[in-house]
Amino acid sequence: MKAVILAGGMQSTLHNEREGIPKPMVEIGGKPLLWHIMKHFSEYGVYEFVICGGYRVDLIKEYFMDFYIYQSDITVDLQSNAIEIHKKKTEDWKVTVVDTGVFSSTGRRVGMIQNYIQENDFLVTYGDCLSDINISELLDTHFQNGKTATVAVAKPAGRNSLLPIDREGNIRYGKEMKQENGAAWVNADCMVLRRDAFAYLQGNYDLEKQLFVKLSERKQLASYKHKGYRTAIETKRDLAVAENLWNAGIAPWTRKRCSGQV
Template sequence: MKAVILAGGLGTRIAEESDTKPKPMVEIGGRPLLWHIMKTYASHGIKDFVICLGYKGYVIKEFFINYYNHMSDMIVDLGVGEHKIVNTQSEDWKIALVDTGAETLTGGRLKRIASYIGDETFCLTYGDGLSDIDITAEIEFHKSHKRLATVAAVQPPGRFGVLNLDASRIVTSFEEKPSDEMGWINGGFFVLEPGVLDYIENDSISWEREPLSRLAKDGQLCAFPHTGFWRPCDTLRDKRELEALWAEGKADWRVW
């Protein structure tokens, strides 16, 4: 099974980082977000990836082209201009790096890599969200309901305390950052059938709008509830919080 990762957006909300690289290349613990996500999939046996490139896609290409050497020990003989790999910690991944356009929206990017998917069930996620989601269980759930699409449903951590008031405006209770403040939302981490591509018309289609709405209307979209760790990296604040979790050994998304 393949995992498709959307990695072509501008990442304007974290411009401090994305001015020089795509958001999926923002580092947590010295490794890009993209690498963390791929490690999650690999831990469930999915090691065949299709990366949808766009903004500064060459940065991602260069990372993986040089990955083997960067992750290996080597002996360099400057006198003769030769080097030899003596130990490697590289991954056994197969990666298709596909330029899907600088301005293409998420649905259009997915449509553009149709030839890489073929007729098989595949996974899809965004290049900026970390989670300890059980991918294997989600795939099994998807196969059991026999519909075109499954989406991981998550309850994001609240950013603000919630005041509950009575008719006299007296505070009856206070909840500090409740996890269900927004209810269930799209957490990414989809399992899809190739038939979902028929719901995408062109590059200007956002996957999160017309296609998902039409799939839901047609009864072809099921939710896989995930109550464990889930966190996007949308802002510099998010990055710092994820870095702190990694440094403190509390990176719950590290399932490998």
């Protein structure tokens, strides 16, 4: 199983001293958002990643090319340029970084990495979102419903558009759905797609505005209701809150919740 991470937006302004880096490379606890996201997925046995880069994709490539060095202690002989590695640390990940353009939509980015996906199903998430979504449960829901796409949904946090979800858990765009008390849900920025989803990714449109609508019309868009932690790092306040959770040792997205593999 592969996870596709959308990491191609414009530069981050979350750190004044580090403007000019892509938002997924903004650090929490000395680690970029990408690392935190990938660490969470790897806790569920997902070790292969395709990163859809754009703005300053070179920084993302450099990070993973030098990942082994960054994670380890080293001794450098400046006369001979010899490098000795101490306390070798790395991750059991295989990472593909693809330049999908600076101005591409989320839908186009996913469409551009089709050649890197051989599996029948794959995960997609955003490079600026953290959560404790149970990836195993999300995948189980997807395989059980047999739909082309299963989108994780969460309770609204104030800055999101509500999704029209029927009683069977299907997302029905174009339908006026009565939102009863406590029944409102929003996109939790994590989903599972079947390969046939690529057929709908034509043009430069966002996933929600193109893929979701088309699949909804064909009753091929289902939901997985996530009732736990989920946040998008969109403001300096969001970043500060996440940093405080990490420093306090209670970051929800780092807690290992399963022993099985996907």
